[in-house]
Amino acid sequence: MLSLAGILALFSIVRAAIVPGATWTDTSGNVIQAHGGGFLKVGSTYYWFGEDKSSNSALFHAVSCYSSTDLTSWTRQNDALTPIAGTMISTNNIVELLFNSKNQEYVMWFHSDTSNYGAAMVGVATAKAPCGPYTYKSSWKPLNADSRDESLFLDGNAYLLYASDNNQNFKITQLDTDFYNVTTTVSELAGSTLEAPGIVKRNGVYFLIASHTSGWNPNPNKYFRATSIAGPWSAQADIAPAATRTYYSQNAYDLPLGSSAIYMGDRWRSDLLGTSTYIWYPLDFSSGNPQIIHADVWNLNIAAGTYSTVTGTSYEAEAGTISGSATIASSSAFSGGKIVGFLGNGGAVTISVQGSNAAQWIALYYANGDSTWRNTTVSVNGGTPVVVQQPSSGGGQVVISVPVELQLRSGTNTITFSAGQSNYAADLDKIIVFPPS
Ligand SMILES: *[C@@H]1O[C@H](CO)[C@@H](O)[C@H](O)[C@H]1NC(C)=O
Numbered sequence: 001m002l003s004l005a006g007i008l009a010l011f012s013i014v015r016a017a018i019v020p021g022a023t024w025t026d027t028s029g030n031v032i033q034a035h036g037g038g039f040l041k042v043g044s045t046y047y048w049f050g051e052d053k054s055s056n057s058a059l060f061h062a063v064s065c066y067s068s069t070d071l072t073s074w075t076r077q078n079d080a081l082t083p084i085a086g087t088m089i090s091t092n093n094i095v096e097l098l099f100n101s102k103n104q105e106y107v108m109w110f111h112s113d114t115s116n117y118g119a120a121m122v123g124v125a126t127a128k129a130p131c132g133p134y135t136y137k138s139s140w141k142p143l144n145a146d147s148r149d150e151s152l153f154l155d156g157n158a159y160l161l162y163a164s165d166n167n168q169n170f171k172i173t174q175l176d177t178d179f180y181n182v183t184t185t186v187s188e189l190a191g192s193t194l195e196a197p198g199i200v201k202r203n204g205v206y207f208l209i210a211s212h213t214s215g216w217n218p219n220p221n222k223y224f225r226a227t228s229i230a231g232p233w234s235a236q237a238d239i240a241p242a243a244t245r246t247y248y249s250q251n252a253y254d255l256p257l258g259s260s261a262i263y264m265g266d267r268w269r270s271d272l273l274g275t276s277t278y279i280w281y282p283l284d285f286s287s288g289n290p291q292i293i294h295a296d297v298w299n300l301n302i303a304a305g306t307y308s309t310v311t312g313t314s315y316e317a318e319a320g321t322i323s324g325s326a327t328i329a330s331s332s333a334f335s336g337g338k339i340v341g342f343l344g345n346g347g348a349v350t351i352s353v354q355g356s357n358a359a360q361w362i363a364l365y366y367a368n369g370d371s372t373w374r375n376t377t378v379s380v381n382g383g384t385p386v387v388v389q390q391p392s393s394g395g396g397q398v399v400i401s402v403p404v405e406l407q408l409r410s411g412t413n414t415i416t417f418s419a420g421q422s423n424y425a426a427d428l429d430k431i432i433v434f435p436p437s
């Protein structure tokens with residue numbers, strides 16, 4: 001018999017929130033390794049395919065396969081594709097799959113390359129089950145031209161979307177009815193320098209979402225709109241405030257959800273690739289065009305095709321107790337017009353917050369104008385500090401957020417932010433404490 005505690009635990013798994021930038025784990029408690037992901041829905045099950053970068057290398061290790069019915073609780077299945085010595089199975093970035101009903105088979109397309117990205121090919125593998133394992137067919141240059149970051153889009157016909165010609169020209173090329181090869185290019189965005197593409201169709205309009213090329217570093221991801229897959233495509237426009245560089249992320253996949261969609265991006269950390277996190281946000285189309293809804297904690301209702309963002313309680317850093325070398329700086333760019341800097345080397349700020357006797361998500365809003373990552377120590381009620389990573393925010397007056405889950409007691413808690421002696425943390429603007437999820 002299922003005990004009441006068991007039932008409650010089941011509910012809490014089902015209701016798990018999406019927390020962009022946190023370290024996401026699978027149902028076995030292991031870190032999800034599915035970077036540069038692609039998604040496939042079979043019946044009511046979603047499959048997430050991506051690169052396993054647990055070896056912290058850009059070189060091909062495996063294409064992992066995870067399954068879920070709610071997009072939040074993921075179970076790792078067998079690897080879909082693993083390296084074969086002496087072949088061109090050396091993927092990076094993007095893995096995409098489609099089901100071909102004609103052949104009753106799953107067809108995987110991936111960026112197939114050498115370690116210096118010099119080969120610039122696509123690879124194709126096929127299987128009879130969603131997670132495979134897939135049988136590798138071959139790698140080649142589509143229509144004899146480069147293909148690096150790529151994606152697939154199915155709209156009656158299937159299309160390969162890819163960065164071609166040394167990443168200068170972006171092409172949309174129709175696949176044959178087997179999905180084994182490309183046939184004709186239906187659209188080319190010449191000189192657009194796009195990568196990490198995805199297309200989502202809303203109300204009969206095609207929206208191409210892509211980043212520009214800046215290696216592992218983020219840039220402001222863009223959308224282009226067209227009423228035909230063949231274009232003409234509109235001029236580019238931002239999907240998020242440009243200064244945040246898409247909240248330090250790069251598009252990987254865009255999944256339709258009711259009248260909106262989900263932006264599924266990667267927050268790459270090039271020096272420790274396996275610790276790169278996933279940045280998923282609601283993509284709102286109520287203005288007619290896609291705009292990211294920035295939410296530190298949010299929930300999905302797959303059946304209803306809806307999402308809801310979770311509201312927390314904000315606490316300004318400058319209202320905290322400031323000690324040591326820590327100082328307050330002013331700018332209209334900051335919440336409350338102020339930010340606390342020089343955290344570390346004896347400098348700290350302690351903020352009093354209300355807790356609910358539970359593990360709770362806290363979002364740290366900070367500015368890190370360095371091109372490198374910083375980190376901050378976070379100590380609750382004088383306890384052992386945890387270290388929270390703070391990627392560059394893109395400028396000393398640009399504020400982005402990172403989440404940390406902390407065990408709070410009920411009533412008043414103190415949270416102290418500082419850094420190790422060797423470095424300063426990012427400047428802290430405010431924190432938001434979320435209710436237990
Ligand atoms: C794809 O089609 C081209 C042009 O017909 C052909 O030369 C090439 O061999 C095909 N590649 C594969 C992998 O089937």
Ligand SMILES: *[C@@H]1O[C@H](CO)[C@@H](O)[C@H](O)[C@H]1NC(C)=O
Pocket residue numbers: 373374375387422423424
């Ligand atoms: C924190 O950042 C500093 C560089 O500013 C780095 O030397 C240190 O290793 C980082 N600590 C952790 C735990 O990531």
